[in-house]
Amino acid sequence: MRITKRARFILEYSGIRLFCSAACALPPRLTIAVGKRIAQIAAGTLKSRVRLAHQNLEHAFGTQYTAEQRQKIIEELFSLLGEAVIESIIFNQRDMNNLTIDGMEHVEAALAEGHGVIMLVPHYGIWELASFIFGNNFSGTSVIYKSMKNPYLDRYLMRTRRESNLTLIPSKNALRLVIKTLKQSRIVGILYDQNAGKQGIPATFCGKTAFTYAAPAVFSQKTGCAVIPAYMQREPGFRKHRLIIGKPFPQIETGDKEKDLLANTQQYNDFLEDLVRKHPEQWFGWLHNRWKIPRKFKKDFPE
16 A cells, blocks of 8 residues: 555654654653664664765875774764764753853854854754754844755754744745844854755865855855854763854955855865864764765866
């Protein structure tokens, strides 16, 4: 018997809601341990994804790591992924004491300029926790998100994010809403470290061409907003994490908008590269084809 798309969406939604309810009902230490174990099992079945991670790590670090050392990095990454999934489900206001914040003064100073702030957040550490911090500390904080195909899950995600005091801006046709938010001197968070495909521009990352989202630099050019990096760092101890906020990137303005766009975007990649070289076990980008070249550009940028 064929299952309709609607029935499949309902089953997916029901299963995830059941899993979330169970995760919240159990003690956090047990739930996180289960999440890590599930992720470790997944690592054993996702052979192609593990191979891609090995290739990416070998590209970025050359012979710095042996195959065994790369495998250990990947295993630690999957374990962190399991923890991240569970934390995104069970984290609430009472858990804010588990988070430490460095560099909040950079955001406050930038907002005082009146042009708004683009927060650049990579898929690093338990990145979802950053939304709780910004949502709780700055009214009107927004994040750009990509709508899910399953409408039931999409509505559930939107509801949980609103509970974190966040406004969601769909990535489709986000330009107008983002500019409006920035002109109100508010924060817009962007996850910027995935392959941008044909929508991106050819910046460099770890010594190789990586098509990168230019949107943060575009918004800065249009509004004068500050672009500030922030990332979650895993800390020693149970459920201990640190949000590290950097200084605003200097705005490069030479009068050549296209060159400035690339130069400013390159700054963002350089920051991330420095970060992941220090702690490769905390960046989920190794599991993603970050250096894939869009078909129409392959002649100019061979992989």
